[in-house]
Amino acid sequence: MALPRPRGDTRTVLDIVRANTFTRFNALLGTLLVVILVIGPLQDAIFGLILVVNTAIGIVQELRVKLALDRLSVLTSAPARVRRDGRLVDVGAADLAAGDVIELRAGEQVLADGEMVESAGLEVNEALVTGEAQPIAKGAGAELVSGSFAVAGSGAYRAVRVAGERYADALVAQAKEFRGATSEIRNGINRMLAVIAVAMVPVGALLIRSQALANPRVTDAIRSTVAGLVTMVPEGLVLLTSMALGVAVLRLATRGTLVQDLPSVETLARADVVFVDKTGTITDGSETFAGIEMLRGETATVETVLATLAAGGTDDPDLAAIGAGVTATPLVAEGRVPFSAERRWSSATVPGLGEWRLGSPETVLGSAEEVGRAHRLALDGYRVLAVANGTRGAALVTLRERIRPDARATFEYLAAQGVSVKILSGDSVATVAGVARRAGLESGETVEAAGLDTGRRLIEGVRAASIIGRAGPEAKRNIVRAMREAGQVVAMVGDGVNDVLALKEADIGIAMQSASPACRGVAQIVVTRGGFSALPAVIGEGRRVIGNVERLASLFLTKTVYAFAIAFTAGILLDPFPFLSRHLTLISLFTIGIPAFFLTLERNDAKPAPGFVGRTLRFAVPSGLVAAAATYLAYELASEEVQLDVARTTAALVLAGVALWLLSILARPLTRRRQVLLGAMLVALVLTFTLPLTRAFFGLVPPPALVWLAGIGIVGLTGLVLEAAARASGFVQRVVRQGAGPGRVRPPA
Numbered sequence: 185m186a187l188p189r190p191r192g193d194t195r196t197v198l199d200i201v202r203a204n205t206f207t208r209f210n211a212l213l214g215t216l217l218v219v220i221l222v223i224g225p226l227q228d229a230i231f232g233l234i235l236v237v238n239t240a241i242g243i244v245q246e247l248r249v250k251l252a253l254d255r256l257s258v259l260t261s262a263p264a265r266v267r268r269d270g271r272l273v274d275v276g277a278a279d280l281a282a283g284d285v286i287e288l289r290a291g292e293q294v295l296a297d298g299e300m301v302e303s304a305g306l307e308v309n310e311a312l313v314t315g316e317a318q319p320i321a322k323g324a325g326a327e328l329v330s331g332s333f334a335v336a337g338s339g340a341y342r343a344v345r346v347a348g349e350r351y352a353d354a355l356v357a358q359a360k361e362f363r364g365a366t367s368e369i370r371n372g373i374n375r376m377l378a379v380i381a382v383a384m385v386p387v388g389a390l391l392i393r394s395q396a397l398a399n400p401r402v403t404d405a406i407r408s409t410v411a412g413l414v415t416m417v418p419e420g421l422v423l424l425t426s427m428a429l430g431v432a433v434l435r436l437a438t439r440g441t442l443v444q445d446l447p448s449v450e451t452l453a454r455a456d457v458v459f460v461d462k463t464g465t466i467t468d469g470s471e472t473f474a475g476i477e478m479l480r481g482e483t484a485t486v487e488t489v490l491a492t493l494a495a496g497g498t499d500d501p502d503l504a505a506i507g508a509g510v511t512a513t514p515l516v517a518e519g520r521v522p523f524s525a526e527r528r529w530s531s532a533t534v535p536g537l538g539e540w541r542l543g544s545p546e547t548v549l550g551s552a553e554e555v556g557r558a559h560r561l562a563l564d565g566y567r568v569l570a571v572a573n574g575t576r577g578a579a580l581v582t583l584r585e586r587i588r589p590d591a592r593a594t595f596e597y598l599a600a601q602g603v604s605v606k607i608l609s610g611d612s613v614a615t616v617a618g619v620a621r622r623a624g625l626e627s628g629e630t631v632e633a634a635g636l637d638t639g640r641r642l643i644e645g646v647r648a649a650s651i652i653g654r655a656g657p658e659a660k661r662n663i664v665r666a667m668r669e670a671g672q673v674v675a676m677v678g679d680g681v682n683d684v685l686a687l688k689e690a691d692i693g694i695a696m697q698s699a700s701p702a703c704r705g706v707a708q709i710v711v712t713r714g715g716f717s718a719l720p721a722v723i724g725e726g727r728r729v730i731g732n733v734e735r736l737a738s739l740f741l742t743k744t745v746y747a748f749a750i751a752f753t754a755g756i757l758l759d760p761f762p763f764l765s766r767h768l769t770l771i772s773l774f775t776i777g778i779p780a781f782f783l784t785l786e787r788n789d790a791k792p793a794p795g796f797v798g799r800t801l802r803f804a805v806p807s808g809l810v811a812a813a814a815t816y817l818a819y820e821l822a823s824e825e826v827q828l829d830v831a832r833t834t835a836a837l838v839l840a841g842v843a844l845w846l847l848s849i850l851a852r853p854l855t856r857r858r859q860v861l862l863g864a865m866l867v868a869l870v871l872t873f874t875l876p877l878t879r880a881f882f883g884l885v886p887p888p889a890l891v892w893l894a895g896i897g898i899v900g901l902t903g904l905v906l907e908a909a910a911r912a913s914g915f916v917q918r919v920v921r922q923g924a925g926p927g928r929v930r931p932p933a
């Protein structure tokens with residue numbers, strides 16, 4: 185078996201702290217925060233809290249992922265029995281040396297890659313690392329893979345590759361390589377921050393020059409400049425996104441779904457393709473007795489034989505399933521031959537009925553026609569065993585894997601959401617296809633992984649197929665990678681170590697509750713309760729976050745646009761900047777920050793579409809320019825009549841009113857809850873502008889009544905302009921349609 189190429193390890197704590205601290209966002213705000221902390225007052229430094237909280241969220245979340253990855257292990261901690269110097273000694277897996285001869289018994293794990301030197305009916309289950317569910321006989325000279333388990337017999341093997349070189353170590357090394365979930369929202373915000381940072385250089389230089397000339401004191405000039413620059417940064421948008429994702433994570437945790445990487449919630453909601461493993465995902469890993477198809481003889485006789493065989497094979501899952509399914513009374517067998525993967529049958533001598541065998545149809549049956557009947561049953565998804573009296577076939581026994589009760593509803597939900605589902609399994613195509621049909625998954629083309637080509641033809645083959653069988657760890661990873669390279673957002677659902685590489689390669693990896701520790705460690709989402717049906721809940725949370733954050737991003741970017749426009753105008757006209765930092769913090773708090781938090785909690789089932797940045801800017805740019813024009817008009821008119829602090833209060837009043845109107849447009853449809861929210865924000869603003877204590881804290885000086893009325897009139901006229909523009913562009917209708925979540929397809933209960 186080819187070894188996966190080891191890669192790096194997880195990032196260090198210092199790397200994580202550095203990556204989350206020294207960001208473009210923190211550089212912009214951090215520099216301005218230091219300046220304000222030096223010159224004061226502290227009220228103008230409130231924006232710094234956002235910087236601290238957002239950085240802390242990023243560091244804590246990534247440290248959680250690091251701890252999970254550092255605990256990854258495919259191998260058990262039990263020691264191995266090694267023959268050294270003519271005696272048996274217990275040696276830990278990390279201390280094994282190449283050339284050691286290790287004894288192996290049923291139930292024990294293979295702790296090193298090696299070669300069999302002796303075997304007494306040894307059978308190994310390699311499902312943990314390869315996906316092959318059936319035991320494999322291992323004779324002298326056969327290869328053993330670390331991470332597999334002995335299920336029958338005993339033997340000894342010589343270690344060839346030990347700690348650091350084993351197949352299991354290579355899997356874990358690749359799994360530990362750090363790669364966060366893909367997030368279009370996060371990437372879009374980062375791109376916008378990059379553009380804002382570049383644009384701030386010329387506008388900031390113009391603002392600095394104008395404030396130096398317009399303000400008699402240096403501290404006033406610096407304070408005004410910082411106020412203008414801080415407003416240009418959509419600082420609350422980054423925090424809001426983290427908080428919205430954090431709330432989604434908490435909600436999912438109450439339903440038994442653990443999210444180890446915040447953006448994972450968003451990524452799954454955008455998934456185009458979901459690859460699912462069969463065993464442990466669609467099925468629960470157990471088998472049930474399906475029925476008997478007689479070939480010859482009497483049904484009662486066959487049932488008695490099966491009951492007798494099952495009575496002596498309680499450790500065999502096939503016999504246990506048969507014993508639970510037949511109702512005949514077992515007899516006391518006179519002689520038994522246990523099942524062997526090499527023989528592929530077991531037998532018992534039943535009193536008065538002779539010797540009977542139960543096993544593979546190819547080895548038990550002597551008729552090609554009867555073997556053909558068995559194959560046809562296998563194509564329907566059954567596991568088929570044959571019962572024979574000597575060499576004469578008597579019946580075919582069908583078993584089938586137990587389908588998870590939530591599988592069908594989940595597949596139907598994913599199909600309704602336009603998500604393509606493909607089964608990626610290590611089992612045979614026929615078996616997987618049968619399971620898929622029983623689970624309600626529409627079966628398209630089926631193919632074995634070895635039959636897929638490379639490059640572009642691999643992508644085409646995977647796109648066409650709905651079921652891919654005989655796929656080992658490397659094949660699963662390559663298939664997932666091919667779909668990602670084709671531009672698809674890919675999710676992978678699995679539970680075994682053989683799924684680890686694919687989980688790591690996917691945009692989003694999901695581990696079921698039965699998953700191995702390594703699988704749980706590498707997955708961004710771990711389902712601890714609810715099984716496969718947890719996926720719709722995660723998708724629903726992701727869509728709520730995406731739809732609401734995109735809607736509210738328009739508010740934050742509108743603030744950035746009007747900040748640039750106002751700063752540019754003040755720079756050209758050489759006016760003092762119309763606001764103090766605390767004015768803009770106040771306006772942002774009640775027209776963006778608090779409303780945005782509550783609106784992100786509301787349901788939104790609309791399927792996300794690409795183009796987040798473009799849609800946001802199409803609203804933010806014109807709205808921001810209109811808001812800036814209205815604000816500066818009020819500021820200029822007030823400046824002709826009153827002092828600077830009064831004119832600034834007037835500008836703050838107008839901007840707060842216009843921003844609240846914009847919020848009312850984005851919050852549609854205006855449900856009762858949203859009306860209450862808007863009303864509460866309006867009352868809070870009125871109280872802040874009128875109460876002496878809050879006026880003193882925020883540096884607000886009430887203007888004369890005539891100026892108050894003029895400002896309110898400007899807000900009303902600007903609101904009518906915004907309404908007309910939004911309706912003419914179809915924006916209002918689109919927002920109402922996206923916000924009307926109850927009409928969407930909902931997750932199954």
